Amino acid sequence: MAVKTDMSKAYDRLEWGFVTTVMERMGFHPKWVNWILQCISTVSYTFLINGAAQGKVTPQRGIRQGDPLSPFIFILCGEVLSGLCRNALINGTMAGIRISRGSPRINHLLFANDTMFFVKTPILEAAQPST
Numbered sequence: 001m002a003v004k005t006d007m008s009k010a011y012d013r014l015e016w017g018f019v020t021t022v023m024e025r026m027g028f029h030p031k032w033v034n035w036i037l038q039c040i041s042t043v044s045y046t047f048l049i050n051g052a053a054q055g056k057v058t059p060q061r062g063i064r065q066g067d068p069l070s071p072f073i074f075i076l077c078g079e080v081l082s083g084l085c086r087n088a089l090i091n092g093t094m095a096g097i098r099i100s101r102g103s104p105r106i107n108h109l110l111f112a113n114d115t116m117f118f119v120k121t122p123i124l125e126a127a128q129p130s131t
Helices: 016-025 030-041 070-091 123-127
Strands: 002-006 045-049 052-057 108-110 114-118
Touching: 016 030, 016 070, 070 108
Parallel strands: none
Antiparallel strands: 002 114, 045 052, 108 114
């Protein structure tokens, strides 16, 4: 069975603490982690109302689309999901599928903002949602 998930508003939902933890666990130097965090957490937005800047909004999470750093940060965080899927394949909790005889099993494919999960499941279990 294949399940396609769409990570809508994926850039907007990244928690900065998660980004920090991912970078630290991947071995990034603390100074580098701090620089990246400063780039993504010091953003603020103002609104133009009748041509005049009004108010200020400071986001508490997310990375900006269009920022040159954003795709790289998103890929780092996607590596966490990929690692979890890889571990599930190794320990047998998410067996995946084979494309052909003798090929390695795959249990996920990551795209820009979509993920496909492949699981081997009995048809009766797939047809009945769990409660």
